[in-house]
Amino acid sequence: MRIPPYYRQASWQRFFAGMAIGGVISWCIFLYIFGEWQEEYSMKIEKQEEDIRDLKNEKKIWQEDYNEINKKNKELLMVQEINVKITNSEKYKLDSYTVFEIEESIKEDISVLLAKDIDTAYKSRELIRKAIENKTVKAHEKRYELEVREIVFYTKVSIQLHIKLAD
Structure with missing residues (x-):
């Protein structure tokens, strides 16, 4: 080819x-x-x-x-401070140092709230109320009971208390 x-x-x-x-x-x-x-x-x-x-x-x-x-x-959103205020201390003629001691003892009792989140603190509000109201405070040889009037929860827990003579 x-x-x-x-x-x-x-x-x-x-x-x-x-x-x-x-x-x-x-x-x-x-x-x-x-x-x-x-x-x-x-x-x-x-x-x-x-x-x-x-x-x-x-x-x-x-x-x-x-x-x-x-x-x-x-x-x-955590509890950073606890404020306790007794609003009717003048009625029983308590001096400011006694009122301060009572407020500090209440703060000590509920100091477990510090560094807790607000939700947990709010859920335990009834327990806090009962712990405060069941406490009897002795001042000037008299026994006083505390009554919770108001609790405000935020980064500071503010508690307003009334004091009355124990029965």
């Missing part, structure tokens, strides 16, 4: 030369377009990576702020 002698005819030579030149030109055009696309995509990927880094840093900052705010809120 023999290959036909097309290489001798000028029209076939021009045709094959045109195909070769066309192939080279189309390959150059392909490389140019592909290079432009690759450059565009690599720039886009680089920009996206930078955006991702920025967003991760921003997310980290937001999370730190969020955790810090949560810690502050958690502290705010």
Whole structure:
């Protein structure tokens, strides 16, 4: 079998030369377009990576702020102080030192509320009320009972008491 002698005819030579030149030109055009696309995509990927880094840093900052705010809120939602006030001490002519001692003894009795969350303290309000009202206080050789008038729960627990003579 023999290959036909097309290489001798000028029209076939021009045709094959045109195909070769066309192939080279189309390959150059392909490389140019592909290079432009690759450059565009690599720039886009680089920009996206930078955006991702920025967003991760921003997310980290937001999370730190969020955790810090949560810690502050958690502290705010805990009982930090107990205030006890006897409102009718003048009726029994008690001096301020005696009133102070009574208030401090009540604070000592309910000091377990300190550093507890407000919800737990609020749920134990009846127990606190009974603990205070069942306590008999001795001052100036007289025995006094305490009556809880008001309890306010927040970061400070405020308790208002009335004092009366024990039977």
